[in-house]
Amino acid sequence: MIKLENVYLSLGGRPILKKISFSVAKGETKVILGPSGSGKSSILKIILGLWRPDSGRVFIDGRDMAGASAEEWDEARYHIGMIFQEGALFDSLTVGENVGYWLFEHTKMLEEEIEVRVRRALEEVGLDPELVDLMPDELSGGMRRRVAIARALASLEPKIMLYDEPTTGLDPLAVDTILDQITSLQKRMQVTSLVVTHDIADALKVSNRFIMVADGEIIFEGSSEELREAGHPFVSRFLEPFKNTLAHAFASFGQENG
Amino acid sequence: MAAKLPPFSYCQPVSQPLTWPPMASVASAANERLKKMVFEAQGITVFAGKVFGRAFAPPFYWRDLYEQIHFLGLGSVYLCVFTGVFAGQAMALQFSKEMAEFGAKDYMGRIVTLANVRALGPVLTGLMVAARVSSGIAAEIGAMKASNQLDALASFGTDPIKKLAVPRLWALFLMMPILTILTDTIAIIGGWIVSHFIVHVSDSLFWTNVKQRLLFGNLLVGLTKPFVFGVIIAIVGCYKGFSSEGGTRGVGQATREAVVISSISILVAEFMMTKGLFSLLGW
Numbered sequence: 001m002i003k004l005e006n007v008y009l010s011l012g013g014r015p016i017l018k019k020i021s022f023s024v025a026k027g028e029t030k031v032i033l034g035p036s037g038s039g040k041s042s043i044l045k046i047i048l049g050l051w052r053p054d055s056g057r058v059f060i061d062g063r064d065m066a067g068a069s070a071e072e073w074d075e076a077r078y079h080i081g082m083i084f085q086e087g088a089l090f091d092s093l094t095v096g097e098n099v100g101y102w103l104f105e106h107t108k109m110l111e112e113e114i115e116v117r118v119r120r121a122l123e124e125v126g127l128d129p130e131l132v133d134l135m136p137d138e139l140s141g142g143m144r145r146r147v148a149i150a151r152a153l154a155s156l157e158p159k160i161m162l163y164d165e166p167t168t169g170l171d172p173l174a175v176d177t178i179l180d181q182i183t184s185l186q187k188r189m190q191v192t193s194l195v196v197t198h199d200i201a202d203a204l205k206v207s208n209r210f211i212m213v214a215d216g217e218i219i220f221e222g223s224s225e226e227l228r229e230a231g232h233p234f235v236s237r238f239l240e241p242f243k244n245t246l247a248h249a250f251a252s253f254g255q256e257n258g
Numbered sequence: 259m260a261a262k263l264p265p266f267s268y269c270q271p272v273s274q275p276l277t278w279p280p281m282a283s284v285a286s287a288a289n290e291r292l293k294k295m296v297f298e299a300q301g302i303t304v305f306a307g308k309v310f311g312r313a314f315a316p317p318f319y320w321r322d323l324y325e326q327i328h329f330l331g332l333g334s335v336y337l338c339v340f341t342g343v344f345a346g347q348a349m350a351l352q353f354s355k356e357m358a359e360f361g362a363k364d365y366m367g368r369i370v371t372l373a374n375v376r377a378l379g380p381v382l383t384g385l386m387v388a389a390r391v392s393s394g395i396a397a398e399i400g401a402m403k404a405s406n407q408l409d410a411l412a413s414f415g416t417d418p419i420k421k422l423a424v425p426r427l428w429a430l431f432l433m434m435p436i437l438t439i440l441t442d443t444i445a446i447i448g449g450w451i452v453s454h455f456i457v458h459v460s461d462s463l464f465w466t467n468v469k470q471r472l473l474f475g476n477l478l479v480g481l482t483k484p485f486v487f488g489v490i491i492a493i494v495g496c497y498k499g500f501s502s503e504g505g506t507r508g509v510g511q512a513t514r515e516a517v518v519i520s521s522i523s524i525l526v527a528e529f530m531m532t533k534g535l536f537s538l539l540g541w
Binding site for chain 1: 402405406407409410411412413414415416
């Protein structure tokens with residue numbers, strides 16, 4: 001469903017991504033792990049077509065997007081939903097206008113029809129539909145992330161969902177809610193998901209397939225068991241702070257997935 | 259880690275004598291500043307091309323245009339009224355003494371009209387609106403960039419430049435001439451107040467002189483400039499917002515620079531347009 005081949009990216013002369021190659025199968029959820037500034041979010045922006053790589057190829061649903069026009073990218077993005085860091089809600093619009101944004105802008109649907117879809121989307125992510133008239137700054141961080149997910153669901157028919165640090169800055173209860181939403185969405189709609197995070201414990205709750213990025217390069221790709229046994233010094237150093245929680249997290253993941 | 263002092267600092271420790279910076283570092287700083295100005299001019303020109311290229315093609319965001327006309331245009335009316343009243347009165351007061359010495363105070367209406375309609379009105383309106391609006395545009399778009407809202411717009415198939423910059427361009431292009439006419443009118447009335455109550459020029463003489471100076475040539479000079487000034491304010495404000503970097507600090511810097519660049523550009527455009535229009539009119 002998603003495939004990157006030898007992607008290189010530099011910004012202002014500074015290399016950001018070097019020889020990035022990986023694929024995500026249809027319906028699969030993969031997690032991109034790595035420290036801050038390692039290029040994880042840049043990978044998502046390339047998949048979404050917001051940034052063009054200096055070289056390399058990007059395949060979305062089997063289609064090479066290297067020379068795609070703006071219209072072709074708009075067509076591809078119709079099936080890609082992205083949850084940005086902190087939600088990236090439009091702060092001059094209400095919750096309802098945010099969730100129905102794409103429908104207002106790109107369709108001729110009546111306001112009443114859009115309102116029905118907006119309310120349904122909010123219910124799907126466990127939010128009260130009566131929130132439609134609130135402004136984004138009146139919501140908690142967790143609620144803003146869920147509204148962002150509802151916005152992607154209401155607007156598009158996502159086959160691919162990209163999550164950029166969806167739990168950063170949230171309290172543990174809100175983190176669990178967001179991670180539940182991600183796994184529920186994946187099970188219900190069989191979307192292909194790519195989750196970027198630097199928290200291995202959160203990562204283990206959504207997937208068993210990992211890519212680790214450091215300094216713009218992929219240094220590991222594999223399962224959680226392979227991650228735990230990986231001998232790469234950076235991987236060991238990255239997992240060290242999570243040592244105490246990891247044993248429990250790995251065991252829990254093992255139990256949940258047989 | 260102790261902060262590194264710049265080459266010349268008013269905060270130099272007492273133990274160290276004040277020294278002038280070496281000429282090489284002054285020249286180097288000037289060179290860097292000049293390079294930055296050239297890159298900035300290049301960036302603004304390229305950005306302006308992108309905005310103009312999108313300004314005449316659908317989709318047209320009518321609701322956004324209406325909102326921007328309201329916020330940027332109608333929201334600046336009070337500013338233009340205050341500017342016109344006090345600028346008109348101040349100018350009339352400044353000229354009245356000199357004109358009285360030459361026995362020419364009866365020409366107050368002419369001078370007030372010429373000065374305001376041709377130059378003072380458009381420039382003061384441009385500068386005041388630039389200060390209010392250019393900074394606001396840069397701050398709003400810069401904040402959107404810092405919070406990934408621009409990327410979110412693009413991910414939903416909306417061109418951020420078309421959605422944010424084009425409505426602001428059209429709003430200022432349409433509203434600046436109207437605001438300038440308002441400023442000119444209020445300034446002439448301010449000049450009349452000084453003429454009537456301080457200089458004691460007869461009202462009929464004042465207003466006759468005003469009507470005589472509202473000629474096609476003067477109106478062409480005075481009302482062509484606001485269209486250009488509106489474009490400058492919109493393009494510079496939007497460019498600084500879209501190009502801001504570095505989070506909230508970057509947004510603050512972009513806001514300041516938007517005002518400075520808009521204001522200087524308006525003054526440069528004022529001179530060049532006056533010269534060009536005078537040549538066109540054969541003056």
